Amino acid sequence: MTRETSVHGEWSSRWVFILAAAGSAVGLGNIWKFPYITAEYGGGAFVFIYLICVLMIGLPIMMAEILVGKRGKHSPINTLKIVTAETKQSKFWQIIGWMGTFCGFLILSYYSVIGGWTMAYVVKVGSGMFSHIDMLHDKAMIVSQVSGVFNQLMANPQELILWHTIFMMLTMTVIVGGVQGGLEKAILYMMPSLFIVLFILVGYAMSTEKFAEGIAFMFKINFSALLFSDCVDGYCKFNGQGILAAMGQTFFSLSIGMGAIMAYGAYLPKHVSITQAATIVVLSDTLVAILAGIIIFPIAFSNGLEVNQGPSLVFNTLPIAFGHMPYGTLFGALFFILLVLAAWTSSISILEPPVAWMVETGRFTRFSATLVCGILSWALGLLTIFSFNILSDFKPLSQFAMFKEATLFDLIDFLTSNILLPLGGILIAVFVAWFLPKALLLEELQMKANHWVYRAWYFTLRYITPVGVGLIFLKSIGILA
Numbered sequence: 001m002t003r004e005t006s007v008h009g010e011w012s013s014r015w016v017f018i019l020a021a022a023g024s025a026v027g028l029g030n031i032w033k034f035p036y037i038t039a040e041y042g043g044g045a046f047v048f049i050y051l052i053c054v055l056m057i058g059l060p061i062m063m064a065e066i067l068v069g070k071r072g073k074h075s076p077i078n079t080l081k082i083v084t085a086e087t088k089q090s091k092f093w094q095i096i097g098w099m100g101t102f103c104g105f106l107i108l109s110y111y112s113v114i115g116g117w118t119m120a121y122v123v124k125v126g127s128g129m130f131s132h133i134d135m136l137h138d139k140a141m142i143v144s145q146v147s148g149v150f151n152q153l154m155a156n157p158q159e160l161i162l163w164h165t166i167f168m169m170l171t172m173t174v175i176v177g178g179v180q181g182g183l184e185k186a187i188l189y190m191m192p193s194l195f196i197v198l199f200i201l202v203g204y205a206m207s208t209e210k211f212a213e214g215i216a217f218m219f220k221i222n223f224s225a226l227l228f229s230d231c232v233d234g235y236c237k238f239n240g241q242g243i244l245a246a247m248g249q250t251f252f253s254l255s256i257g258m259g260a261i262m263a264y265g266a267y268l269p270k271h272v273s274i275t276q277a278a279t280i281v282v283l284s285d286t287l288v289a290i291l292a293g294i295i296i297f298p299i300a301f302s303n304g305l306e307v308n309q310g311p312s313l314v315f316n317t318l319p320i321a322f323g324h325m326p327y328g329t330l331f332g333a334l335f336f337i338l339l340v341l342a343a344w345t346s347s348i349s350i351l352e353p354p355v356a357w358m359v360e361t362g363r364f365t366r367f368s369a370t371l372v373c374g375i376l377s378w379a380l381g382l383l384t385i386f387s388f389n390i391l392s393d394f395k396p397l398s399q400f401a402m403f404k405e406a407t408l409f410d411l412i413d414f415l416t417s418n419i420l421l422p423l424g425g426i427l428i429a430v431f432v433a434w435f436l437p438k439a440l441l442l443e444e445l446q447m448k449a450n451h452w453v454y455r456a457w458y459f460t461l462r463y464i465t466p467v468g469v470g471l472i473f474l475k476s477i478g479i480l481a
């Protein structure tokens with residue numbers, strides 16, 4: 001194997017890479033997940049910790065991942081093989097590729113299920129299912145009608161399986177065709193349209209009566225809501241789960257820690273600024289998440305909705321807004337179509353690393369590799385589907401206080417976002433900042449050793465990132481009490 005060019009092709013320009021990486025980052029993590037876990041951990045303080053994690057952990061690791069991918073020019077598994085061989089480092093580091101690829105299977109399995117919910121909502125909103133709620137004058141009745149639609153969907157495994165299957169097939173179709181062609185064009189139009197629609201929705205949120213309250217919830221920093229729980233007589237227990245969740249969300253939302261961005265970095269032409277690309281991707285991802293919060297919390301508060309309701313939050317909030325606004329049916333359908341597209345451009349980046357690896361082994365065509373990976377992940381996705389209906393009472397780890405209420409979906413989500421991705425992230429940070437020769441880093445970054453950006457990045461990646469991730473990790477799994 002040489003590392004001159006990637007066998008899978010190359011991005012046609014720097015902007016295409018930036019768009020593809022941003023397409024990977026911006027997805028359900030921003031619009032579906034960010035608002036509900038922000039609510040789960042009490043609002044402002046969570047957002048604050050999240051932003052710090054993005055800057056101190058997310059950005060440096062994203063640069064490191066792109067750099068390694070650009071050097072190795074293969075799937076994460078083989079890229080690690082090539083780069084460790086080139087620099088005569090231990091084979092141990094190859095675990096980054098293997099673990100990430102395994103983690104990708106798990107993430108894709110449930111990602112496709114939620115992508116399926118989004119598709120179902122294109123049809124539900126687009127067929128005018130929520131247009132009559134404007135006539136109901138009682139807020140409680142509106143809320144119960146809207147959440148009734150969601151609960152009905154969750155209670156119907158057949159319908160969920162159908163949408164999950166369609167979403168997985170869409171993902172597989174793009175992967176069979178290779179990363180360029182269709183993908184490049186889809187993202188080109190999707191990202192700007194998504195921003196436009198989000199800004200229009202922000203305008204709507206501003207017109208709701210509790211806009212100020214929603215904003216305060218998101219930006220007023222209240223650490224006790226994040227850090228303490230189980231209060232009895234004014235005495236509360238310290239609980240690091242909120243910080244762990246903020247860090248896990250950083251990894252998930254930026255698509256780092258499992259090789260997705262590394263795989264995209266492998267298709268990068270030589271003369272591209274990694275720093276600039278990573279900065280643009282991180283900024284746009286963060287902006288979309290913040291906008292989603294600014295939209296969802298005011299609408300929820302204004303309609304008397306409970307914000308701490310978990311994965312149903314977006315699906316129970318936005319349809320109320322679409323039900324009330326002029327052209328809501330059309331506009332709502334457009335919103336969910338864009339969300340499907342955003343999820344789609346993310347899911348393909350999760351499926352690309354294992355497929356690229358199988359193709360490189362020489363034993364599979366792109367088609368057969370995609371088929372094998374897609375079907376495996378699809379089958380695993382059934383566990384998530386059943387977590388919302390026939391297995392909703394199945395709580396396999398309920399003997400541990402932390403997982404008392406956790407369904408299979410919750411456990412897969414926890415294992416991937418809060419354990420595997422941060423673990424992968426630490427390994428990448430340590431490998432790049434402690435084991436790769438400086439000359440190699442400078443060559444790939446196309447920088448001089450005394451450039452302040454290089455020095456800041458190197459220092460953060462070497463000390464702050466691994467120590468930060470490590471501490472949060474140990475603290476929350478209780479080793480450090």
Ligand code: PHE
Nearest residue numbers: 025027028029252253255260
């Ligand atoms: N970042 C994507 C999102 O926010 C999800 C994702 C996770 C994509 C991991 C790739 C790898 O929706």
